[in-house]
Amino acid sequence: MLIQKKYLESTVEITKVEEKDGKFYAYAKTSPFYPDGKGGQLGDRGKIAGVDVLYVYEKGDEIAHQVTSSIAPGIYEVAIEQKRRKDIAQQHTGQHILSAAFLEIADIETVSFHMGEEYSTIDLDVPFLESEVISESEELANRVIQSCYAIEEIITDIEGSKNYNLRKPLSYKVTGEVRLIEIDNFDVSACGGFHLNNTGEVGLIKVIDTEKVKGNLTRIYAVAGERALKYFQKYNSVLKKLSKMLTSSVDELELRVEKLLNQSRDQALLLSKISQEYATVLSQNLSNKGLVYLEGYSEVGNFLAKIGNFEESILVFYDNSKYIIASKKYDVRNFVSKLIEKFGGKGGGKSEFANYQPAKKLKFEELEEVYHEVYNSGKDQKG
Known part of the structure; x- marks a missing residue:
């Protein structure tokens, strides 16, 4: 190295x-x-x-x-740790090659680079990056890797660096010794980091994601060397498991997932419609006095809280996870506060609607006791 x-x-x-x-x-x-x-x-x-x-x-x-x-x-x-140094050198050399490839393919300059424990990021001086540019740059970078070009370390100074076609010119403020990393005739950059002796040692480089940052920059996420191999092993394993679960070939997996998502959306819409209709029927048969307690599917509880006539009552609906609480007469936040005080858990909301997440399911008698404790005096009624 x-x-x-x-x-x-x-x-x-x-x-x-x-x-x-x-x-x-x-x-x-x-x-x-x-x-x-x-x-x-x-x-x-x-x-x-x-x-x-x-x-x-x-x-x-x-x-x-x-x-x-x-x-x-x-x-x-x-x-x-020499293994870590090898990984660092693979990522750093890979970054030099990939940055030079973006410059070669689309005249896009690298603004900054950061190496993480899982992947590296390169900020490119462009607000938008087309997928074709990414693919072409990635392909060029890997051709350079496969060509096994020699990598040379050149020690010079600011004046001597002018004899090389640097990817990024040095600042005039630079003084003293300058270290250049030259990758055959493909790239020359000033750098003090770890690098390999030959591009072939990088093995492979892969762009795994992109995002827009800082307004006019695009950040790419990349892995090289053994990290790239582990990346492919991980995603190949996931794809194989999904393929088996969905009884579909990997090539047809995207269409299979899209079909399932469409079916799921249709079923969710149907379930929502049924829940609303059921909540409407329930609301017509509920008492409008005191504490009204029900259990069921959360969507039913949410719809019921919206359309129910709770002018003189308070709804407490348990969906097997949380309590949906609603009333037009009482400030339900006081009810939730008292539940938290007595039984723990968490919750909150508005005066007419709130949720309470219990530490454990409460008995009806416990809920009724809190109801009488909070509202029996009438002091916590709205208005």
């Missing part, structure tokens, strides 16, 4: 250790551990003196290592 020399050191000198909120931080002036977030890249993990390193970040002119337990200042051997 192409890694700067300072990240290949085998020791680190810890100058001080701090404890904050039960967490331990070991500080060093320089460290072979790459900091999280630097250049958009993930940081290293591993051990210092046998103690696990959980997170690494730059703090001023120091490198802070969050460790699992305290260690004394001193010089220690380090053990850095």
